[in-house]
Amino acid sequence: MSAKTVLPAEPDPSRQLREIVEAALPGARVEEITTLGPDGGPGHDLTEKAAGYGVPRRVTVVRRDGSRQRLVLHTSTANAFGHDRRADRAAEMLLAFDTFGSIPAHVEVVDVGSLTRDGRSLSLRDAGEFYLLTTYAEGDVYAADLRRIARERRARPEDLARCEALASYLIALHGEQGAQPGSYRRAVRDLVGHGEGVFGIIDGYPDDAPGAPPARLQDIERRCVEWRWKLRGKDHRLARTHGDFHPFNIVFDGASRLTLLDTSRGSQGDPADDVTCLAINYVFFALDAPGAWQGGLRALWRRFWEVYLGWSGAAGLLDAAAPFLAWRALVLANPGWYPAVTPRARDALLTL
Known part of the structure; x- marks a missing residue:
């Protein structure tokens, strides 16, 4: 690093920086602050x-x-x-704090922390695992509805109403365009390469999973990488999304009021993520329940797609859906996530 700008010593440096130093080194005072650049070399050649x-x-x-x-x-x-x-930047700092000391001859870590909303410094050097406290969602997860429909082989009128409500909810959600530049490209990159994306989910498969030999998973992975390039440049598709819109994150109370759990992946991405995430579950819950598809779940599948695709903003969704559908199928077929899935059902999911 090179010194680019030297600020003269001040009798009262910035309050934030002073707080950080005083907390880490009691009794110390700041004498000089120098802004450093990314390159320590004196020249300006191609390097x-x-x-x-x-x-x-x-x-x-x-x-x-x-x-x-x-x-x-x-x-x-x-x-x-x-x-x-912000979570990315926090993770970068915490990882540095956790790992700098493991490398010989590395600079030492003195402290790690955050600036609070009112501008104060908050040290995190004594932090362990992080937690999140939320409100409680009254009701039952939507998965309970789908299990009942699969068991009874029929969908009630209220089941169709809830299906329509979910499609309408997504229409309203996706009606707000994403605002952060570069977020669509990030969403597609994470779809393929993130630990919770295609690469990570495939890494979670045992080599001997029936119906999912390594060669088959490699082929799916390669096709998803190709899709990353097909979606490149489609930033206009960026919208507000839930990011994990599956039946275990959807709660209905007795009055059919909807509450959602665990929005993920930055809450921005391609609407195809949310749509395929829910739609594939109408198939999944029917796979090992003979008669459930014809008796009720097919009707929900069709109604969900009819309502959502009837929205003018749904244009282009089917053209982008394939890799998102593949990813969700990989999750449902993964024995680590759903250990009771039969080899026949796993094969059907990966064929889909």
């Missing part, structure tokens, strides 16, 4: 590095005993390399 993942600042501090020490305050900026979300 010059123009970009980094943040704006580090060298901080010279005077310790309580009068000695001086140089530290570097690292921050992370949003960019197109997987740091566009």
Whole structure:
């Protein structure tokens, strides 16, 4: 790193930086702040590095005993390399805190933390696992409805009404376009390469899964990579999405009021993600229930598609749906996620 701009020593440096230093080194004071660039070389030849993942600042501090020490305050900026979300940038800092000490001759970590909404610093060096506290959704998951329909081999009028309500919910949700530049490309990249995407789900298959030999999974994976390039440039499809719209994340109470759980993947992406995520479950719940498809689940499948595709904003969805459908089929066929799936059902899902 090279020194680009040297700020003169100030008697009262920024409150945020001072708080960070004082918390990490009690009794120390900031003497100088220097903004560092991504390249430490003096020249400007073809090897010059123009970009980094943040704006580090060298901080010279005077310790309580009068000695001086140089530290570097690292921050992370949003960019197109997987740091566009606040959670990405937090993960980058926490991973650095957890791993810097494992590499010989590496710089040492002094602290890791966050800036609060009111501008104060909050150290996270003593943090363990993170938690999330939410409200409780009263009612039953939609999967209970689908199991009943499969068991009874018939769909009630209220089942069709709920199916229509879910399609209408997605129409309203997807009616709001995504706002973050680059988010569509990120969504498609994560669809294929994320740990929860195609690559990660396939890695979770045992080599001897009946109906899913490695060669078959490799072929599906290759086709999904090809689809990544087919979807490249379709940024106009970016919309607000739930990201994990399956029957175990959908709750209806006794009055058929809808509550959703666990929005995922940044809540922006291709609407085909949400639509295929739910639609494939109408097939899935019928696979090992003879008569369930003809008796009720087929009617829900058709009604869901009719309502959603009847919306003017659904144009182009079927042209983009294939890799999302493949991904959801891989999840449902994965014995780690659904261990009771039979080899016949797994083969049917992967054929779909």
